[in-house]
Amino acid sequence: MSRPQMKLGAFLMAGGHHIAAWRHPDAHAQAGSDIDHFIQLARIAERGKFDMIFIEDAAAIRERNPDLASQAARSTAFEPLSLLAAIAVNTSHIGLVATASTSYTEPYGLARSFAALDQLSGGRAGWNLVTSASELEAENFASSGLRPHSERYERAEEFADAALALWDSVEEGAYLPPDGKAFADRSKLHPVHRHRKHFAVDGILESQRSPQGRPIMVQAGASDVGKDLAARTADVVFAASQTKAEAQAYYADVKARLAKYGRGHDDLKVMPGISPIIGATEDEAKAKYRALQDLIPDAVGVALLASYLSIQDLSAYPLDGPLPEMPQTNLIQSRQQLIVDLGKREGLSIRELARHFAGARGHWQVVGTPSQVADAMEERFLDSAADGFNVMAPLFPSGLEDFVTLVVPELRRRGLFRKEYEGRTLRENLGVASPNKG
Amino acid sequence: MLLGYSLSPFGHDPDAWRQARDGRLLGFDALLGQVAAAEAAGFDFVLLSDRLGLRSSDDLSSVAVPFEPTLFASALATRASRIGIIAAASTVQHEPYNLARRFASLDLISKGRAGWLVVTDDSDAGRESEYVDVVTALWDSFEDDAFLYDKTAGRFFDPSKMHVAHHKGPYFSVRGPLNVNRSPQGRPLVAHLLGDSNKALAARTGDLLLLQAETADGLVTAAAHAVKAVEAAGRSRRGIRLLANIVPIIVSGSQGTDDASGFPGYDQAIRIAGTTGEITDQLLELAAAAGLDGFTIFPPTLEMGQRFISEIAPELRQRGMTGPNAGTTLRDRLGLARWVHPSGLGEEILR
Known part of the structure; x- marks a missing residue:
């Protein structure tokens, strides 16, 4: 395989x-609380040799x-680490990436939880670090309200370290140890003593060493x-980009x-989201897309758009008029800008x-045949966009089944995607450096 | 008689690892093997203890489970299909909202077999009490029939059956609702290891109370105190289950109990030594004397765990003390009623 190899994650929901x-x-309406459904999805992705599955969180x-x-199925969900621990012992190769917040957990409990997922999966755990931008989350953890963007990142930096x-x-x-004198070889334990602004951490992690050195970030x-x-x-970044130029x-x-x-170009993999709607013909794909869009209640779509824009209410503005001018907020600034830009660029x-974002939630949408979807992915992959x-x-x-049976073979024919896993750990399959080897 | 099995990689004796020095015993497959054997022998639950509890420490414990227990429980739930799974989790290591989510998720993943062993920080009873109340209130965020899944009307749940806790107390401020579906058991089982400092909390909030004493007399006294505390909390003895922790030391007929002297005492469990028949007799006597519903065994070594499973469990069955259990949820198995949502009783969800 001389061509560079594409990495694939399956974002499950x-x-x-x-x-x-x-x-x-x-649709299986109760899918969100059905563990067997999620195990089935993970196995489909593993059959397609995906690098990882990914679970978001709030x-x-x-x-x-x-x-x-x-009116929204996303109102309830499994806690991601619990979900992935269950999937870990029912799969063998696929990476397991859970989202967890640095604002509402503590480093010791979180590091221990991901270490457990890593042990249970034989080295397939990954942590998607988020700082959490919603007021509703803040209200479940304190009365002080959401911390400002800069303070959240200061805490996240310290947390990650x-x-x-x-x-x-x-x-x-x-x-x-082989000498058999004690249960632990103290020369191989290195207690942490860090007392910084946000956290004081003392002691060792109560776990064995990760099979992949440490979990993927x-x-x-x-x-x-x-x-x-x-x-x-980080070893991987996800991104929401609409256009190839972005x-x-x-x-x-x-x-x-x-x-x-001090890191090299390939030490960090950039993996933007893609929302593929696949049909045997282009017309079939478009019909699938329309059938889904017609199911979006306007109130739900507009409320979702308002939440992405971090504004209280959009319902005061005419549905068929443009977005109002708005100040930049403390919240997820980048996604807000993306929406404003799209609205202006295409006069929406x-x-x-609302319908556009409700569909793919701000990510890149491709509607077409398997070869059209593969073309679009190949273009961005080869042109340094992903x-x-x-x-x-x-x-x-x-x-997901459509993607695995129709698009994955197309990517393989083009020499862009693996036929077999390279290793057993997520780190090996992603091909990113191990902390053991510097 | 109810039976629980406290899981550890080598056995609960701090020196047990010396007899079984195999790193594989720290792995999921070996631990699952122990659980599968306990399940096949008719045990009602497995207890995943956590030495860590309150603070980070200097090394991995050889006597507690080697992974964070709530996540280990989730993994186990998909590979053992009948046995109840009670995981220890500290009120210090998790925020109440996060802990409520973990156990609500575990109850869905295990299809109603989850229990939380509440590990408290004894220094502040007020905080611990408020913590448990916040968690249980979050578990009541949705009524039993709240989820409609009505595709045509576009209604996932009935908003009038969602309850937002809006809790503001001296220690915690938690809006709610929990973003997890209603538990198959109504809410997960709540267990406490009974001690002096947590007795009032355990009596008020526990479904399962685990008694620890070093002597038979001590156990009888502890059980009487527990029942008194439960009644003082306005609850019925019939609404809870009382189990004693025991360390079984099984010797063959010719060995005599002197051979049991190699095992040290444990402060969380009473040692019961003897032949299969003698131990079985003692369990029946203890259960009758202290008014117990059963026992949680803490095998000192893996061998003792295996012998309890292969010798004493069948003996108890033969004597009619245990039998087939048709219960699918942990509450069913323990003979406890499904948790009723307080709205059905006309109560506010946070007392």
Whole structure:
């Protein structure tokens, strides 16, 4: 295989990524609370030799208004680490990436949880570090409200360093040493003593050494500090980019930051989201897309758009008019800008933007035949817009099944994707450096 | 008689690893093997203890499970299909919202077999009490029939059956609702290891109370105190299950109990030594004397765990003390009623 190899993640979500997926006639409406459904999805992705599955998270219900919340299947979900621990012992090769917040957990508990997932999976765990931007999450953890963007990142920086230090506090072979004198070989345990602004961490991690050195670090930060944190600590970044030019600019920006942390171009994989809607013909794909879009209630779509824009309410503005002017907020600045830019560029109304974002939630959408989808991916992969993709099927399991049986063989024919896993750990399959070897 | 099995990689004796020095015993497959054997022998639950509890420490424990217990429990739930799974989790290591999510998720993943062993920080009873109340209130975020899955109407759940806790107390401020579906058991089982400092909390909130004493007399006294505390909390003895922790030391007929002297004492369990028949007799006597519903065994070594499973469990069955259990959830297995949502009783969800 002389061509560079694309990395693939399967971003799993109950009945599907489309906001109205659960209402589709083919959908399993109770998918979000059915563990067997998720194990089935992980096995489909593993059959397709995906590098990883990915689970997003919010430590709160996502909508304050009970009437709107009650219309969205995403209002309830499994806690991601619990879900992936269950999947870990029912799969053998696929990587398992869970989202967890640095704002509402502590380094020791989080590092220990990911170490457990790593042990249970034989070295396939990954942590998607998020700082959490929603007020609803903040209200589940304190009365002080959401911390400002800069303070969240300051805490995240310190958190990431503490977690990495804890994972490195135990060497390979620290337990049951061959001399048999003690249960632990103390020369292989390196207690952490860090007392910084946000956290005090003392002791070793109560776990054996990770089979992959340490869990894979994933981030999706798109702000300036977020990209620096990713360049310094992450193995993978996810990104939401609509156009190829945006994706290329993001790719170049993040890769350019690696050198100042002494890292090489390939030490960090950039994997933007793609929402593929696949049909045997282009017409069939478009019909599938329309059938899903028609299921979006306007109120739900507009509320979702408002939440992406971090504004209280859009319902005061005419549905068929443009977005109002708005100030930049403390929240997810990058996604907000992406929506405003798209609205202006294509002259979209609030209703049109709402449907557009409700469908793929801000990610790149490709509607077409397997070869058209492979063409689009190949183009961005070869033109330095992506090292791989996080695949967001609109409907589960059918959208993932379609991708694995139709698009994956097409990518393989072009020499762009593996036929077999390279190794057993996520780190080996991603081909990123192990901390053991510097 | 109810039976629980406390899981550890080598056995609960701190020196047990010396007899079984095999790193594979720290892995998931070996631990699953122990659980599968306990399940096949009719045990009602496995207890995943966590030495860590309150603080980080200097090395991995040889006597507690080697992974974070709530995640280990999730993995186990998909590979052992009948046995209940009670995981220890500290009120210090997790925020109440995060802990409530873990156990609510575990109850869905295990299809109703989850229990939380509450590990408290004894220094502040007020915080511990509020913590447990917040967790249980979050578990009642949705009524039993809240989820409609009505595709045509576009209604996933009935918003009038969602309850937002809006909790503001001296220690925690938690809005809610929990973003996890209603538990198959109504809510996960709550277990406490009974000690002096947590007795009131355990009596008020526990479904399962685990008694620790070093002598038979001590056990009888501890059980009487536990029942008194439960009744003082306004609850019925019939609404809880009382089990004693025991360390079984099984000797063959010709050895005599002197051979048991190699095993040290344990402060969380009473040692019961003898032949299969003698131990079985003692369990029946203890259960009758202290008014117990059963026992949780803490095997000092893997061999003792295996012998309890292959010798004493069948003996108890033969004497009619245990039998087939048709219960599918942990509460069913323990003979406890499904948790009723407080809205059905006309109560507010946070007391």
